[in-house]
Amino acid sequence: MNWQAIFGYLSSDYRSWPNYLQAEKQVITLKVDASGTTVRLVLENEYGIEPLDFSKLTLTHQGQVYPVQVLYQDFISIKPGERIQTDPIALRFEAGDRFVITTQLAHPTIVTSGIVTYSDQEMQVSNFNQDTFEPQDSRFRTRQENPMLKFVYGFQYLEAVTEARTIHFFGDSLTQQGWLMDGLKQRLRDEHQTEFGIVNLGIGGNEILVGTHQPISDSYFRHGYAGLTRFERDVFSLNVPNTVLLFHGINDCLFGSESAETIISGLKHYAEIVQRYGSRLVGCTLTPTGHSEFYNPIVEQKRQAVNAWIKSSSVYDAVLDLDAIAHDAQTPEILKPALDRGDGLHYSKDGGHALAQALPSEHLLKILD
Numbered sequence: 316m317n318w319q320a321i322f323g324y325l326s327s328d329y330r331s332w333p334n335y336l337q338a339e340k341q342v343i344t345l346k347v348d349a350s351g352t353t354v355r356l357v358l359e360n361e362y363g364i365e366p367l368d369f370s371k372l373t374l375t376h377q378g379q380v381y382p383v384q385v386l387y388q389d390f391i392s393i394k395p396g397e398r399i400q401t402d403p404i405a406l407r408f409e410a411g412d413r414f415v416i417t418t419q420l421a422h423p424t425i426v427t428s429g430i431v432t433y434s435d436q437e438m439q440v441s442n443f444n445q446d447t448f449e450p451q452d453s454r455f456r457t458r459q460e461n462p463m464l465k466f467v468y469g470f471q472y473l474e475a476v477t478e479a480r481t482i483h484f485f486g487d488s489l490t491q492q493g494w495l496m497d498g499l500k501q502r503l504r505d506e507h508q509t510e511f512g513i514v515n516l517g518i519g520g521n522e523i524l525v526g527t528h529q530p531i532s533d534s535y536f537r538h539g540y541a542g543l544t545r546f547e548r549d550v551f552s553l554n555v556p557n558t559v560l561l562f563h564g565i566n567d568c569l570f571g572s573e574s575a576e577t578i579i580s581g582l583k584h585y586a587e588i589v590q591r592y593g594s595r596l597v598g599c600t601l602t603p604t605g606h607s608e609f610y611n612p613i614v615e616q617k618r619q620a621v622n623a624w625i626k627s628s629s630v631y632d633a634v635l636d637l638d639a640i641a642h643d644a645q646t647p648e649i650l651k652p653a654l655d656r657g658d659g660l661h662y663s664k665d666g667g668h669a670l671a672q673a674l675p676s677e678h679l680l681k682i683l684d
Contacts, residue, residue, distance in 0.1 A: 319481045320357070320553045321349045321512025322437075323472030324430035324491070327519075328362040328536040332456035334426040334466070338370075339444040343416040343470055346437050348500060349479030349510045350409045356383060356401045356416065357472035357553070362428035362536070363395040367469055370421035376406055376414050383416075390421070398471065408475075410510045418469050429468040431457055432515070433664070434493030437500065440467050472514065472553060479510035480683050483550050485542075485585075486562035489602070490517025494667025495562075502671050502679055509683050514556070516549050522566045523581035524573055543581055547588050555592050558682055561585060562599035562637075565660075568617040569609045575620035582621075586630035597682055598631040600638040602670075605648035606659025615648045633681035640673045 322345055356374070360367040369391045372383040384402045385391050393399055408414075432438065442449045451458040455466040484490055484499075496515055503511060520538030539545060542563055550559055563585075567578045582598075589596040600622040604610050622638055625631070643649040650659060654666030662670060671679075 316353070316476045317478065318355075318474050318554060319477050319479065319512060320472045320514045321347055321351070321475050321477060321479060321481065322514070323357065324432055324467075324515045325518060325549060326359050326361050326428050326430050326471055327539070328427070329429060329457060330362055330364060330427040331537060332427075332460070333364070334455050334468075336420060336424050336426055336454060337444050338420050338422050339442060339449065340420075340446075341418045341468065342441045342443070343467055344413055344439045345416070345473065346411070346413050347408065347473065347512065348410050348504065349475060349477045349512045351475035351477035351479070352407055353403050353405050353476040354408070354414075355403045355474050356470060357398060357474060358391065358393050358401065358469050359398040359471040360393040360395055360428050360469070361398060363393070364427050365395065365425055367393040367424060367426070368421040369418050369469065371419040372401075373417045374404060374414060375417070376408060376412065379406070381406065393469070400474070414473065416470055426468045429466050430471060431464045431466055432491065432493040433463050433465070434497050435465070436497045437493070438465075438467075440465050474553070475512075477510070477512070479512050480558070481554065481556040482511060482513045482558045482560055482682060483556040484513055484515050484517065484560040484562070485546065485550055486517040487521040487566050488517065488519035488661060489565065490515060490562050491519050492517075492661060492667070494662055494664045495670060498668035498671025499679070499682070501668065502674065503683065506676055507680055507683055511683060514553075520566060521563070522571060523564055523578060524567055524571055543584060546585055550588075551592055556594055558595040558597055559589050560597050560599070560682060564621055565601045565604065565618070568601065568614050568621065569604060569607070575617040578617065578621050579624050582625070583630060595632040596630065597633045597635060598625045598628075599635045600625050602637050602641040603643070603648050603650045604660050605646065606650065606655070608658070610648075610659065633678065635674060635678055637670060640670055
């Protein structure tokens with residue numbers, strides 16, 4: 316059977332920001348861009364400090380409620396460090412359909428592993444305690460630290476038996492926040508008839524060369540292992556995608572002490588791995604940071620050198636030149652105000668969509684070709 320991941324996000328380590336939950340319910344609604352005949356969920360507790368026990372888990376599609384089981388059992392226990400696949404559910408679905416995943420915690424639980432995103436276009440999540448709606452602000456430290464983040468625990472990926480093209484989008488917070496990905500999905504829907512599934516493999520703060528597991532502010536892995544360590548596992552452990560969309564390296568420019576040449580060597584290492592698996596590799600140029608509090612002229616020198624290599628290198632099957640769209644015409648080190656969330660580095664919701672909308676069609680469609 317041709318199992319492919321068609322929706323999902325990489326989980327993050329929140330052991331430094333534990334969430335104390337009751338025996339409560341979580342309702343996740345997501346939209347897919349592929350059709351298929353069978354689905355299953357990938358559940359995770361990768362960074363958990365205690366088991367994640369669900370007394371009930373259901374999947375709703377077109378008004379039909381399906382029990383989600385593991386080894387034909389309704390009670391599902393995910394041990395710390397574990398990622399598991401549920402039993403297959405035979406159902407026919409089409410591109411554009413929505414699925415609703417409902418989880419019920421069996422007892423009060425400390426949750427320290429989950430996926431986070433800003434996106435509210437492709438996935439929505441609500442939390443209930445004894446059938447009373449609970450705002451995420453009162454449940455999750457991540458939401459208290461950043462009111463725009465949505466936190467999902469337990470669920471990680473939706474897999475399906477499908478012939479859709481698959482894209483694994485690897486990067487840092489510019490990927491993880493989801494707004495650029497949402498914009499790319501909408502463009503692909505508007506301009507291409509091929510069905511697809513995009514999986515988000517971004518981790519905020521992540522670097523190519525250095526793991527961020529031991530900064531002073533966080534003794535765990537909230538910003539992820541170094542890309543050189545995590546790339547092969549995160550991109551290829553579920554399935555081999557048709558395309559790897561690679562948007563990584565700006566944090567190395569901002570925070571790393573290594574040269575542009577060393578950053579480029581890391582990107583070359585990614586390309587060698589992708590080549591071994593036979594996937595297409597589409598690179599993205601790095602967008603400006605000139606109004607970021609972390610900016611200095613050396614950052615821009617590195618960014619320009621890395622971008623020049625990305626645009627000229629033969630290791631990529633195609634390149635999306637995001638920088639050409641994103642930088643201010645008079646000051647190329649500065650992100651256009653219309654795209655800027657306000658910190659000089661990250662995109663606003665409208666900015667992420669505008670960036671995707673401005674990509675030339677002939678470049679955009681190379682993600683799928």
